[in-house]
Amino acid sequence: MYSIDLNKPGMIKKEEILGEIQSDEFVYLRIPNSFSTAEINLNDLIASITSRTSRLFVSIESFETISQFKKYELLYPISWFGVPVKVGSNQFGGKNNQTLYSGVDSNSLEIFENLKNKFIKNSKMIPEFQLTENHYQLGPTIVEFFNRYKIPFAFLNITKEPTDASVLAFRETFESLRVNGFKGKIYFSFNNNHLEEWNLKTFNTFSGLQTVHIDLSNKCTHSCVFCGVWGPDFIDEMKSKSPNNIIGPELIDFMNRQMSFVKAIEILESLPETVKTVQFGGVGDPLTHPQWLNILSRWKSRGFNVEVLTNFEYPSFNEIDILHEHSRGKKNLDFMVNISAASAGSYIKVRPRQTTMIYEKVIANIRYANELKKRDGFGLNFVLINIINEFNYFEAVKMIELAYDLGASVWLKPLEVHSEIHKNFSIKNEHYDDFQKIMKAALLRADQLRIDLVMRSFVEAIVGEV
Numbered sequence: 001m002y003s004i005d006l007n008k009p010g011m012i013k014k015e016e017i018l019g020e021i022q023s024d025e026f027v028y029l030r031i032p033n034s035f036s037t038a039e040i041n042l043n044d045l046i047a048s049i050t051s052r053t054s055r056l057f058v059s060i061e062s063f064e065t066i067s068q069f070k071k072y073e074l075l076y077p078i079s080w081f082g083v084p085v086k087v088g089s090n091q092f093g094g095k096n097n098q099t100l101y102s103g104v105d106s107n108s109l110e111i112f113e114n115l116k117n118k119f120i121k122n123s124k125m126i127p128e129f130q131l132t133e134n135h136y137q138l139g140p141t142i143v144e145f146f147n148r149y150k151i152p153f154a155f156l157n158i159t160k161e162p163t164d165a166s167v168l169a170f171r172e173t174f175e176s177l178r179v180n181g182f183k184g185k186i187y188f189s190f191n192n193n194h195l196e197e198w199n200l201k202t203f204n205t206f207s208g209l210q211t212v213h214i215d216l217s218n219k220c221t222h223s224c225v226f227c228g229v230w231g232p233d234f235i236d237e238m239k240s241k242s243p244n245n246i247i248g249p250e251l252i253d254f255m256n257r258q259m260s261f262v263k264a265i266e267i268l269e270s271l272p273e274t275v276k277t278v279q280f281g282g283v284g285d286p287l288t289h290p291q292w293l294n295i296l297s298r299w300k301s302r303g304f305n306v307e308v309l310t311n312f313e314y315p316s317f318n319e320i321d322i323l324h325e326h327s328r329g330k331k332n333l334d335f336m337v338n339i340s341a342a343s344a345g346s347y348i349k350v351r352p353r354q355t356t357m358i359y360e361k362v363i364a365n366i367r368y369a370n371e372l373k374k375r376d377g378f379g380l381n382f383v384l385i386n387i388i389n390e391f392n393y394f395e396a397v398k399m400i401e402l403a404y405d406l407g408a409s410v411w412l413k414p415l416e417v418h419s420e421i422h423k424n425f426s427i428k429n430e431h432y433d434d435f436q437k438i439m440k441a442a443l444l445r446a447d448q449l450r451i452d453l454v455m456r457s458f459v460e461a462i463v464g465e466v
Protein backbone atom coordinates (compact mmCIF):
# COMPACT_ATOMS: atom_id res chain seq x y z
CA MET A 1 0.00 0.00 0.00
CA TYR A 2 1.36 3.40 -0.98
CA SER A 3 -0.22 6.74 -0.15
CA ILE A 4 0.17 10.04 -1.96
CA ASP A 5 -1.53 13.09 -0.47
CA LEU A 6 -1.65 16.14 -2.71
CA ASN A 7 -2.51 18.22 0.33
CA LYS A 8 1.22 18.11 0.90
CA PRO A 9 2.49 18.86 -2.63
CA GLY A 10 5.80 20.24 -1.41
CA MET A 11 6.86 16.73 -0.48
CA ILE A 12 5.93 15.12 -3.76
CA LYS A 13 8.56 14.17 -6.29
CA LYS A 14 7.02 12.19 -9.10
CA GLU A 15 10.16 10.27 -10.04
CA GLU A 16 10.78 9.21 -6.45
CA ILE A 17 7.21 8.01 -6.01
CA LEU A 18 7.31 6.01 -9.20
CA GLY A 19 10.60 4.43 -8.27
CA GLU A 20 9.02 3.13 -5.09
CA ILE A 21 5.64 1.86 -6.28
CA GLN A 22 5.66 -1.89 -6.91
CA SER A 23 4.10 -3.23 -10.07
CA ASP A 24 0.78 -4.31 -8.54
CA GLU A 25 0.72 -2.17 -5.43
CA PHE A 26 -2.43 -0.51 -4.06
CA VAL A 27 -1.92 3.25 -4.42
CA TYR A 28 -4.10 5.68 -2.45
CA LEU A 29 -4.07 9.11 -4.08
CA ARG A 30 -5.79 11.95 -2.20
CA ILE A 31 -6.88 14.93 -4.29
CA PRO A 32 -8.00 17.91 -2.19
CA ASN A 33 -10.56 20.51 -3.26
CA SER A 34 -8.07 23.29 -3.29
CA PHE A 35 -5.61 21.38 -5.41
CA SER A 36 -3.86 23.56 -7.92
CA THR A 37 -2.63 21.90 -11.09
CA ALA A 38 0.25 24.36 -11.16
CA GLU A 39 1.89 22.39 -8.35
CA ILE A 40 1.93 19.07 -10.10
CA ASN A 41 0.50 17.89 -13.39
CA LEU A 42 -2.32 15.56 -12.39
CA ASN A 43 -2.68 14.03 -15.84
CA ASP A 44 0.95 13.21 -15.84
CA LEU A 45 0.90 11.78 -12.32
CA ILE A 46 -2.16 9.58 -12.92
CA ALA A 47 -0.76 8.41 -16.26
CA SER A 48 2.51 7.41 -14.62
CA ILE A 49 0.91 5.64 -11.66
CA THR A 50 -1.50 3.67 -13.83
CA SER A 51 1.36 2.63 -16.07
CA ARG A 52 2.92 0.95 -13.01
CA THR A 53 -0.07 -0.49 -11.21
CA SER A 54 -3.67 -1.37 -11.96
CA ARG A 55 -4.71 -0.69 -8.39
CA LEU A 56 -5.07 3.07 -8.18
CA PHE A 57 -7.60 4.48 -5.71
CA VAL A 58 -8.36 8.17 -6.24
CA SER A 59 -9.82 9.74 -3.14
CA ILE A 60 -11.86 12.86 -3.88
CA GLU A 61 -12.21 15.29 -1.01
CA SER A 62 -15.51 16.90 -1.85
CA PHE A 63 -18.44 15.74 -3.93
CA GLU A 64 -18.81 19.19 -5.54
CA THR A 65 -15.67 18.42 -7.55
CA ILE A 66 -16.56 14.86 -8.53
CA SER A 67 -17.64 15.66 -12.09
CA GLN A 68 -14.12 16.90 -12.88
CA PHE A 69 -12.89 13.38 -12.47
CA LYS A 70 -14.90 11.89 -15.31
CA LYS A 71 -12.17 12.86 -17.74
CA TYR A 72 -9.59 10.89 -15.77
CA GLU A 73 -11.91 7.92 -15.71
CA LEU A 74 -12.09 8.09 -19.50
CA LEU A 75 -8.37 8.47 -20.00
CA TYR A 76 -6.80 6.14 -17.42
CA PRO A 77 -7.52 2.73 -15.94
CA ILE A 78 -8.26 4.01 -12.42
CA SER A 79 -9.68 1.17 -10.36
CA TRP A 80 -11.65 3.05 -7.73
CA PHE A 81 -12.88 6.55 -6.89
CA GLY A 82 -13.40 7.33 -3.22
CA VAL A 83 -16.30 9.72 -2.73
CA PRO A 84 -17.16 11.46 0.55
CA VAL A 85 -20.28 10.27 2.34
CA LYS A 86 -21.33 12.02 5.52
CA VAL A 87 -23.28 9.87 7.93
CA GLY A 88 -25.47 11.08 10.75
CA SER A 89 -26.18 14.58 9.48
CA ASN A 90 -27.43 16.12 6.33
CA GLN A 91 -24.64 16.27 3.78
CA PHE A 92 -23.87 19.92 4.40
CA GLY A 93 -22.83 19.45 7.98
CA GLY A 94 -25.97 20.38 9.92
CA LYS A 95 -27.68 17.91 12.18
CA ASN A 96 -30.60 16.11 10.70
CA ASN A 97 -32.96 15.48 13.56
CA GLN A 98 -35.19 13.16 11.61
CA THR A 99 -32.45 10.59 11.25
CA LEU A 100 -30.87 11.01 14.66
CA TYR A 101 -30.46 7.62 16.41
CA SER A 102 -32.66 5.95 13.85
CA GLY A 103 -30.42 3.36 12.19
CA VAL A 104 -29.53 3.73 8.54
CA ASP A 105 -28.86 7.24 7.24
CA SER A 106 -31.07 7.11 4.16
CA ASN A 107 -29.97 10.60 3.19
CA SER A 108 -26.39 9.48 2.57
CA LEU A 109 -27.58 6.49 0.52
CA GLU A 110 -29.73 8.75 -1.60
CA ILE A 111 -26.91 11.16 -2.30
CA PHE A 112 -24.53 8.31 -3.17
CA GLU A 113 -27.17 6.95 -5.58
CA ASN A 114 -27.47 10.37 -7.25
CA LEU A 115 -23.71 10.65 -7.64
CA LYS A 116 -23.59 7.53 -9.70
CA ASN A 117 -24.32 9.21 -13.01
CA LYS A 118 -21.16 11.28 -12.55
CA PHE A 119 -19.10 8.21 -13.38
CA ILE A 120 -19.23 5.88 -16.33
CA LYS A 121 -18.61 2.79 -14.29
CA ASN A 122 -20.67 3.01 -11.11
CA SER A 123 -19.03 0.03 -9.51
CA LYS A 124 -15.82 2.02 -9.20
CA MET A 125 -17.37 4.28 -6.58
CA ILE A 126 -16.25 3.56 -3.03
CA PRO A 127 -17.74 5.47 -0.10
CA GLU A 128 -15.34 7.26 2.19
CA PHE A 129 -17.49 7.68 5.27
CA GLN A 130 -17.21 10.78 7.32
CA LEU A 131 -18.31 10.63 10.90
CA THR A 132 -20.54 13.38 12.24
CA GLU A 133 -22.06 13.89 15.67
CA ASN A 134 -24.57 11.11 15.32
CA HIS A 135 -22.24 8.14 15.16
CA TYR A 136 -25.04 5.67 15.98
CA GLN A 137 -26.02 5.68 12.33
CA LEU A 138 -22.59 4.83 10.99
CA GLY A 139 -22.65 1.06 11.68
CA PRO A 140 -26.09 0.35 10.18
CA THR A 141 -25.32 2.63 7.21
CA ILE A 142 -22.06 0.83 6.45
CA VAL A 143 -23.89 -2.52 6.50
CA GLU A 144 -26.53 -1.17 4.12
CA PHE A 145 -23.91 0.19 1.71
CA PHE A 146 -22.10 -3.15 1.55
CA ASN A 147 -25.37 -5.05 1.02
CA ARG A 148 -26.71 -2.72 -1.60
CA TYR A 149 -23.63 -1.93 -3.65
CA LYS A 150 -21.46 -5.03 -3.12
CA ILE A 151 -18.42 -2.82 -2.57
CA PRO A 152 -15.11 -4.66 -2.01
CA PHE A 153 -14.09 -2.30 0.85
CA ALA A 154 -14.86 1.14 2.24
CA PHE A 155 -12.83 3.90 3.83
CA LEU A 156 -13.43 5.95 6.94
CA ASN A 157 -12.22 9.46 6.51
CA ILE A 158 -10.16 10.72 9.43
CA THR A 159 -8.09 13.80 10.02
CA LYS A 160 -5.19 14.41 12.35
CA GLU A 161 -4.76 12.32 15.50
CA PRO A 162 -7.48 10.32 17.23
CA THR A 163 -9.33 12.19 19.98
CA ASP A 164 -11.08 10.54 22.94
CA ALA A 165 -14.49 11.32 21.47
CA SER A 166 -13.70 9.95 18.01
CA VAL A 167 -12.06 6.84 19.47
CA LEU A 168 -15.19 6.13 21.49
CA ALA A 169 -17.49 6.74 18.52
CA PHE A 170 -15.54 4.40 16.23
CA ARG A 171 -15.20 1.73 18.95
CA GLU A 172 -18.96 1.69 19.32
CA THR A 173 -19.41 1.60 15.56
CA PHE A 174 -17.05 -1.36 15.17
CA GLU A 175 -18.64 -3.13 18.10
CA SER A 176 -22.07 -2.77 16.48
CA LEU A 177 -20.66 -4.22 13.25
CA ARG A 178 -19.11 -7.18 15.09
CA VAL A 179 -22.36 -7.86 16.90
CA ASN A 180 -24.09 -7.97 13.52
CA GLY A 181 -21.57 -10.42 12.09
CA PHE A 182 -20.29 -7.92 9.53
CA LYS A 183 -17.39 -9.30 7.46
CA GLY A 184 -16.44 -6.41 5.12
CA LYS A 185 -13.14 -4.55 4.98
CA ILE A 186 -13.08 -1.06 6.44
CA TYR A 187 -9.95 1.01 6.32
CA PHE A 188 -9.13 4.37 7.84
CA SER A 189 -7.81 6.78 5.18
CA PHE A 190 -4.35 5.62 4.18
CA ASN A 191 -3.02 9.19 3.95
CA ASN A 192 -3.34 9.76 7.69
CA ASN A 193 -0.02 9.95 9.52
CA HIS A 194 -1.48 8.24 12.60
CA LEU A 195 -3.11 5.37 10.78
CA GLU A 196 -1.76 2.64 13.03
CA GLU A 197 -2.79 4.54 16.16
CA TRP A 198 -6.30 4.99 14.78
CA ASN A 199 -6.63 1.28 14.05
CA LEU A 200 -5.28 0.19 17.42
CA LYS A 201 -7.14 2.66 19.61
CA THR A 202 -10.50 2.07 17.96
CA PHE A 203 -10.11 -1.75 17.84
CA ASN A 204 -10.62 -1.74 14.11
CA THR A 205 -10.68 -5.45 13.44
CA PHE A 206 -12.12 -4.72 9.97
CA SER A 207 -8.94 -3.09 8.71
CA GLY A 208 -7.37 -6.51 8.58
CA LEU A 209 -3.97 -7.82 9.31
CA GLN A 210 -0.58 -6.18 9.10
CA THR A 211 1.56 -9.29 9.17
CA VAL A 212 0.72 -12.65 7.69
CA HIS A 213 2.67 -15.89 8.11
CA ILE A 214 2.18 -18.55 5.48
CA ASP A 215 3.36 -22.15 5.57
CA LEU A 216 3.93 -23.10 1.95
CA SER A 217 5.54 -26.45 2.58
CA ASN A 218 6.10 -28.97 5.35
CA LYS A 219 8.86 -30.61 3.30
CA CYS A 220 12.52 -30.10 4.09
CA THR A 221 15.66 -32.03 3.17
CA HIS A 222 17.67 -30.77 6.14
CA SER A 223 18.11 -32.64 9.40
CA CYS A 224 18.57 -29.95 12.08
CA VAL A 225 18.90 -31.91 15.30
CA PHE A 226 16.54 -29.55 17.15
CA CYS A 227 13.77 -29.70 14.54
CA GLY A 228 10.70 -31.44 15.95
CA VAL A 229 9.70 -32.79 12.53
CA TRP A 230 12.85 -33.43 10.49
CA GLY A 231 15.43 -33.93 13.28
CA PRO A 232 16.78 -37.55 13.09
CA ASP A 233 16.11 -38.24 16.79
CA PHE A 234 12.56 -36.94 16.47
CA ILE A 235 11.99 -39.15 13.41
CA ASP A 236 13.34 -42.17 15.33
CA GLU A 237 11.04 -41.38 18.21
CA MET A 238 8.04 -41.17 15.88
CA LYS A 239 8.98 -44.56 14.40
CA SER A 240 9.44 -46.15 17.81
CA LYS A 241 5.87 -45.21 18.68
CA SER A 242 4.43 -47.15 15.74
CA PRO A 243 3.97 -50.97 15.90
CA ASN A 244 6.21 -51.72 12.84
CA ASN A 245 8.79 -49.07 13.57
CA ILE A 246 7.77 -47.06 10.53
CA ILE A 247 6.48 -43.55 10.06
CA GLY A 248 2.71 -43.94 9.67
CA PRO A 249 0.85 -42.77 6.55
CA GLU A 250 -0.78 -39.87 8.37
CA LEU A 251 2.56 -38.51 9.45
CA ILE A 252 4.05 -39.03 6.00
CA ASP A 253 1.13 -37.11 4.59
CA PHE A 254 1.75 -34.30 7.07
CA MET A 255 5.49 -34.16 6.31
CA ASN A 256 4.85 -33.94 2.56
CA ARG A 257 2.03 -31.44 2.73
CA GLN A 258 2.34 -28.33 0.56
CA MET A 259 -0.09 -25.54 -0.15
CA SER A 260 -1.41 -25.63 -3.72
CA PHE A 261 -0.35 -22.81 -6.01
CA VAL A 262 -4.01 -21.86 -6.56
CA LYS A 263 -4.64 -21.71 -2.82
CA ALA A 264 -1.54 -19.59 -2.25
CA ILE A 265 -2.64 -17.10 -4.90
CA GLU A 266 -6.19 -17.11 -3.55
CA ILE A 267 -4.85 -16.12 -0.14
CA LEU A 268 -2.71 -13.44 -1.72
CA GLU A 269 -5.62 -11.94 -3.61
CA SER A 270 -7.84 -11.88 -0.53
CA LEU A 271 -5.36 -10.16 1.77
CA PRO A 272 -6.48 -6.73 2.91
CA GLU A 273 -4.59 -3.71 1.64
CA THR A 274 -3.33 -3.10 5.18
CA VAL A 275 -0.91 -6.04 5.11
CA LYS A 276 2.65 -4.78 5.35
CA THR A 277 4.64 -7.97 5.73
CA VAL A 278 4.19 -11.52 4.54
CA GLN A 279 6.43 -14.12 6.12
CA PHE A 280 6.99 -17.53 4.58
CA GLY A 281 8.18 -20.16 6.99
CA GLY A 282 6.64 -22.90 9.02
CA VAL A 283 7.40 -26.53 9.65
CA GLY A 284 9.30 -27.27 6.44
CA ASP A 285 11.26 -25.08 4.09
CA PRO A 286 9.18 -22.75 1.88
CA LEU A 287 11.76 -23.04 -0.89
CA THR A 288 10.98 -26.75 -1.34
CA HIS A 289 7.68 -25.69 -2.89
CA PRO A 290 7.88 -26.22 -6.68
CA GLN A 291 6.33 -22.80 -7.30
CA TRP A 292 8.10 -20.88 -4.55
CA LEU A 293 9.65 -18.30 -6.86
CA ASN A 294 6.38 -17.55 -8.66
CA ILE A 295 4.46 -17.22 -5.42
CA LEU A 296 7.10 -15.09 -3.76
CA SER A 297 7.41 -12.82 -6.79
CA ARG A 298 3.68 -12.27 -6.88
CA TRP A 299 3.58 -11.45 -3.21
CA LYS A 300 6.45 -9.01 -3.54
CA SER A 301 4.87 -7.27 -6.50
CA ARG A 302 1.80 -6.40 -4.42
CA GLY A 303 4.06 -4.10 -2.44
CA PHE A 304 4.54 -6.08 0.74
CA ASN A 305 7.69 -6.57 2.74
CA VAL A 306 8.54 -10.22 2.41
CA GLU A 307 10.43 -12.36 4.93
CA VAL A 308 11.50 -15.90 4.20
CA LEU A 309 12.62 -18.41 6.84
CA THR A 310 14.82 -20.88 5.00
CA ASN A 311 18.00 -22.91 4.97
CA PHE A 312 18.80 -21.11 1.65
CA GLU A 313 20.38 -24.18 0.06
CA TYR A 314 17.99 -24.52 -2.83
CA PRO A 315 18.10 -21.29 -4.90
CA SER A 316 20.35 -21.24 -7.96
CA PHE A 317 22.33 -18.13 -8.89
CA ASN A 318 19.77 -17.48 -11.66
CA GLU A 319 16.98 -17.54 -9.11
CA ILE A 320 18.97 -15.22 -6.85
CA ASP A 321 19.27 -12.82 -9.82
CA ILE A 322 15.46 -12.79 -10.08
CA LEU A 323 15.04 -12.30 -6.33
CA HIS A 324 17.57 -9.49 -6.49
CA GLU A 325 15.47 -7.68 -9.11
CA HIS A 326 12.43 -7.99 -6.82
CA SER A 327 14.29 -6.21 -4.06
CA ARG A 328 14.25 -2.87 -5.88
CA GLY A 329 12.14 -0.17 -4.24
CA LYS A 330 11.26 0.65 -0.70
CA LYS A 331 9.86 -2.73 0.37
CA ASN A 332 12.23 -5.23 1.96
CA LEU A 333 12.94 -8.73 0.80
CA ASP A 334 14.53 -10.43 3.80
CA PHE A 335 15.94 -13.93 4.06
CA MET A 336 16.25 -15.28 7.58
CA VAL A 337 18.68 -18.09 6.98
CA ASN A 338 18.78 -20.77 9.62
CA ILE A 339 22.48 -21.54 9.52
CA SER A 340 23.24 -22.38 13.17
CA ALA A 341 26.99 -22.73 12.53
CA ALA A 342 30.03 -20.72 11.51
CA SER A 343 32.03 -23.60 10.08
CA ALA A 344 31.36 -26.66 7.95
CA GLY A 345 32.28 -28.87 10.93
CA SER A 346 29.55 -27.50 13.19
CA TYR A 347 27.11 -27.29 10.30
CA ILE A 348 27.19 -31.03 9.81
CA LYS A 349 27.04 -31.67 13.53
CA VAL A 350 23.86 -29.62 13.73
CA ARG A 351 22.61 -31.30 10.51
CA PRO A 352 23.98 -34.87 10.56
CA ARG A 353 22.49 -35.72 7.14
CA GLN A 354 24.02 -32.75 5.34
CA THR A 355 27.56 -32.45 3.95
CA THR A 356 30.30 -29.84 3.91
CA MET A 357 29.34 -29.07 0.31
CA ILE A 358 25.89 -27.95 1.38
CA TYR A 359 27.37 -25.54 3.91
CA GLU A 360 29.57 -24.13 1.16
CA LYS A 361 26.61 -23.82 -1.21
CA VAL A 362 24.59 -21.85 1.38
CA ILE A 363 27.52 -19.50 2.04
CA ALA A 364 28.13 -19.09 -1.71
CA ASN A 365 24.46 -18.23 -2.24
CA ILE A 366 24.45 -15.54 0.43
CA ARG A 367 27.79 -14.19 -0.78
CA TYR A 368 26.54 -14.02 -4.36
CA ALA A 369 23.39 -12.10 -3.32
CA ASN A 370 25.52 -9.75 -1.24
CA GLU A 371 27.86 -9.06 -4.18
CA LEU A 372 24.83 -8.04 -6.27
CA LYS A 373 23.73 -5.75 -3.44
CA LYS A 374 27.15 -4.10 -3.23
CA ARG A 375 27.17 -3.67 -7.01
CA ASP A 376 23.69 -2.10 -7.29
CA GLY A 377 23.10 -0.41 -3.95
CA PHE A 378 19.90 -2.44 -3.41
CA GLY A 379 19.34 -6.11 -2.78
CA LEU A 380 18.30 -8.91 -0.48
CA ASN A 381 18.72 -8.52 3.26
CA PHE A 382 19.98 -11.44 5.28
CA VAL A 383 19.68 -12.41 8.91
CA LEU A 384 21.79 -15.40 9.92
CA ILE A 385 19.77 -17.33 12.48
CA ASN A 386 21.89 -19.38 14.84
CA ILE A 387 19.98 -21.64 17.17
CA ILE A 388 22.51 -21.71 19.97
CA ASN A 389 23.02 -25.21 21.35
CA GLU A 390 25.71 -27.55 22.70
CA PHE A 391 27.11 -28.17 19.20
CA ASN A 392 27.75 -24.59 18.22
CA TYR A 393 27.78 -22.13 21.15
CA PHE A 394 31.62 -21.89 21.14
CA GLU A 395 31.41 -20.42 17.62
CA ALA A 396 29.26 -17.42 18.62
CA VAL A 397 32.06 -14.90 17.94
CA LYS A 398 32.74 -16.54 14.58
CA MET A 399 29.01 -16.33 13.80
CA ILE A 400 29.24 -12.56 14.18
CA GLU A 401 32.34 -12.43 11.99
CA LEU A 402 30.71 -14.59 9.33
CA ALA A 403 27.72 -12.27 9.26
CA TYR A 404 30.07 -9.31 8.89
CA ASP A 405 31.80 -11.02 6.00
CA LEU A 406 28.44 -11.73 4.31
CA GLY A 407 26.84 -8.33 4.98
CA ALA A 408 24.16 -9.89 7.19
CA SER A 409 22.58 -9.31 10.60
CA VAL A 410 22.64 -12.03 13.26
CA TRP A 411 20.16 -13.67 15.53
CA LEU A 412 21.75 -15.66 18.34
CA LYS A 413 18.60 -17.50 19.28
CA PRO A 414 18.66 -19.72 22.36
CA LEU A 415 17.47 -23.27 21.72
CA GLU A 416 13.87 -23.79 22.76
CA VAL A 417 13.57 -26.94 24.82
CA HIS A 418 10.14 -28.45 24.62
CA SER A 419 10.86 -32.18 24.70
CA GLU A 420 13.24 -34.70 26.28
CA ILE A 421 15.17 -34.92 23.01
CA HIS A 422 15.84 -31.18 23.01
CA LYS A 423 17.59 -31.56 26.38
CA ASN A 424 20.37 -33.51 24.61
CA PHE A 425 21.27 -30.38 22.68
CA SER A 426 20.91 -27.72 25.35
CA ILE A 427 24.05 -26.24 26.91
CA LYS A 428 25.43 -28.62 29.54
CA ASN A 429 25.62 -27.32 33.10
CA GLU A 430 29.40 -27.65 33.17
CA HIS A 431 29.63 -25.50 30.03
CA TYR A 432 27.34 -22.74 31.19
CA ASP A 433 30.01 -20.36 32.53
CA ASP A 434 31.96 -20.75 29.36
CA PHE A 435 28.80 -20.21 27.31
CA GLN A 436 28.04 -16.93 29.13
CA LYS A 437 31.58 -15.64 28.54
CA ILE A 438 31.43 -16.52 24.85
CA MET A 439 28.08 -14.81 24.45
CA LYS A 440 29.55 -11.71 26.08
CA ALA A 441 32.49 -11.81 23.67
CA ALA A 442 29.99 -12.16 20.79
CA LEU A 443 28.11 -9.08 22.01
CA LEU A 444 31.34 -7.06 22.11
CA ARG A 445 32.40 -8.30 18.68
CA ALA A 446 28.98 -7.37 17.25
CA ASP A 447 29.41 -3.85 18.64
CA GLN A 448 32.93 -3.59 17.23
CA LEU A 449 31.80 -4.67 13.79
CA ARG A 450 28.50 -2.76 14.03
CA ILE A 451 26.49 -5.86 13.39
CA ASP A 452 22.77 -5.72 14.13
CA LEU A 453 21.75 -8.33 16.68
CA VAL A 454 18.13 -9.41 16.45
CA MET A 455 16.53 -9.66 19.94
CA ARG A 456 19.72 -8.38 21.49
CA SER A 457 18.10 -8.19 24.93
CA PHE A 458 17.91 -12.01 25.05
CA VAL A 459 21.67 -12.25 24.65
CA GLU A 460 22.17 -9.51 27.24
CA ALA A 461 20.01 -11.46 29.68
CA ILE A 462 22.15 -14.57 29.16
CA VAL A 463 25.34 -12.62 29.67
CA GLY A 464 23.92 -11.14 32.87
CA GLU A 465 26.65 -9.98 35.26
CA VAL A 466 29.56 -11.53 33.40
Ligand SMILES: C[S@@+](CC[C@H](N)C(=O)[O-])C[C@H]1O[C@@H](n2cnc3c(N)ncnc32)[C@H](O)[C@@H]1O
Pocket residue numbers: 220226227228281282283284285286309310311336337338385387413414415416417422
Ligand atom coordinates in the same frame (compact mmCIF):
# COMPACT_ATOMS: atom_id res chain seq x y z
C1 LIG B 1 11.22 -25.03 11.61
S1 LIG B 1 12.17 -23.83 10.73
C2 LIG B 1 11.47 -23.91 9.16
C3 LIG B 1 12.01 -22.93 8.17
C4 LIG B 1 13.29 -23.30 7.50
N1 LIG B 1 13.36 -24.61 7.01
C5 LIG B 1 14.49 -23.02 8.42
O1 LIG B 1 15.30 -23.91 8.62
O2 LIG B 1 14.57 -21.90 8.90
C6 LIG B 1 11.59 -22.32 11.36
C7 LIG B 1 12.48 -21.70 12.41
O3 LIG B 1 12.34 -22.37 13.62
C8 LIG B 1 13.59 -22.46 14.24
N2 LIG B 1 13.56 -23.56 15.22
C9 LIG B 1 13.18 -24.83 15.02
N3 LIG B 1 13.30 -25.54 16.18
C10 LIG B 1 13.76 -24.69 17.11
C11 LIG B 1 14.09 -24.81 18.51
N4 LIG B 1 13.95 -25.96 19.15
N5 LIG B 1 14.53 -23.74 19.15
C12 LIG B 1 14.66 -22.54 18.54
N6 LIG B 1 14.35 -22.36 17.22
C13 LIG B 1 13.92 -23.42 16.53
C14 LIG B 1 14.50 -22.67 13.05
O4 LIG B 1 15.80 -22.43 13.31
C15 LIG B 1 13.94 -21.70 12.07
O5 LIG B 1 14.49 -20.43 12.24
